[in-house]
Amino acid sequence: MQTFSHLLQKAYQEKTDQVILYLLESGKEDQPVTYRELIEGAAAYAEAIEQAGIQPGDVVILILQHGSDLIHAFFGAVLCGAIPSIMPFLTEKLLPERYRADLASLISITKPAAIVTYPEFESEVRSALVEGDSVHAVLVSNQVADSTIPDFDRLAGLKRKPEDIVLLQHSSGTTGLQKGVALSHQAVFNQLESYSQSLRLQPDDVVVSWLPLYHDMGLIAGFLMPIMSGISLVIMSPFEWVRAPHKLMQAVSKYRGTLSWLPNFAYNFCAQKIRDRHMDGIDLSSWRAISNCSEPMRWESEHVFFEKFAPYGLLPEAFATCYAMAENVFAVTQGGIDAPVTVDEIDREALQREWLARPAQAGQPSVKMLSAGKPIPNVEVCILGKDIQTLAERHIGEIALRSNCMLTGYFHRPDVTKKAFHNGWYLTGDYGYMLNGEVFITGRKKDMIIVGGKNIYPQDLELIAMSVPGVHAGRTVAFGIFDADAGTEEVVIVAEVDSEDPAERERIANDIRQAVTRGSAVALRHVHLVDQKWLVKTSSGKIARSANKDKFLKEVL
């Protein structure tokens, strides 16, 4: 298949009445959607986008909540040859002015030609626009027809080439929004073909997902893969799932779901929050692979999840793992499909001090490492040492990869793209080791914090904290610490302050919490105020995040 549009045309003509997705919304009947409905809804958006003067290859930003408008607008942009990019919708937590600043930051780099949103959000979007920027049109959802018969002879999407960019994916926050991962039709198809083999994807598989579509795991595994492969998809909003996690279990039971992807925290969350009364009559025996993906995976999290749900038919074989990144479209490795996930119990001291994954010795402190599985067929992985030399098995280094589904580049950022590669290998910024062809992830070289599967750039949080009166520029540091109970990282901010007055310090700590929570949509609980000169700096005077994290863990916890 050449492009997304060709595939959609084929599905429209050959699988017209196949129900391809079920949209689950709280308080409403489940809504089955056929390929015909999906593509006619998309064609209506394609027409509106085209009429707004958007040209093939232009970027269209979608600011819509999880639901049919978002789905139609996404494929509508594709059908008219434009490049869709989904921006997270404003949440209650985030200050509107912060959201506007993030949007402005996205616009300045990505240079979209249009933004699609709801009528009630139009003025918010317009307030982020400035005279002379790239945005020619703000399309509002209620002015787009519900459906249109697609005219495939006219749709510009069918004139795109396989190497053209089909979509952009962004991480969140000011920094993340400036680094759009641009993927070609061919790259996505190559990923789907290879990943389908690793998953042993079958026509009767059913994917169940509550994941957001602005993130690679939700967009690729929980959306594009099933729709482009003709596999049924059951989809619900992350906002509804977080309020009622049992709805995931009910959906799997009702639709005989077979595949899901969850970030590690979701295993703890489901195990802790779901009440037995919500599990009456639930049968989870159809679930054949639940892949733990997108944040560090913990054996303990898997364990509590499988213990909790085994009485409802959950099979131990369903335990699966995946290592993925948007730069490779999605999956790099997959484990737990043909054989149980390998658990490698290693020596804790050697891991921390010697960069070695040495098998654990009786009586010594150990860590149970979960294998992320083998690279999927089109991906090669190697582990690089400090001098970019290839390391042997069980030696920990930076994970590098090579595949035919890599990003075309960071959109409009050739400088950043160039730095990401070394001799054709993409440097992931993650640390890990190999054993018997399987990849184990041990940590991160990059300073990214991952909370609930969401990537957070510490520099964004530090900038916000510095805006609080009493805190000085360049004297804050943000990092993540693992919270075993929640199964994910918690953000910590350490800030140097001059004041020694306890009441004033309390005020500053509260202001930092408030400013960061509302400025980044990351709930900040741990603020630690220190005296001057506490923070560790590098020789060039920069704040060293990992050294400060180590100091915090030693001195404070």
Added chain:
Amino acid sequence: MTDTIMDALAKQIAVEMLKQPKRVIQPDEALISSGLIDSFHLVDLALFIEDTFGITIDDAELNADTFDTLKQLAELIRSRQ
């Protein structure tokens, strides 16, 4: 005037959700629309209310339109007891 329902809710929120035991929550302080309570904690709040006061709050009601302050939440609980 003291209100045992509000006191119990305030304590639960400050200690278990915000992890700031000393944090005083005002009866009219916005909880959800201000971002004070994280969406991950809404289900905890619903479970706490169910266990403590014996009433259920549906997941569709866990938003600022149904209640946004301690006072409104206490009224909602009282109306269902």
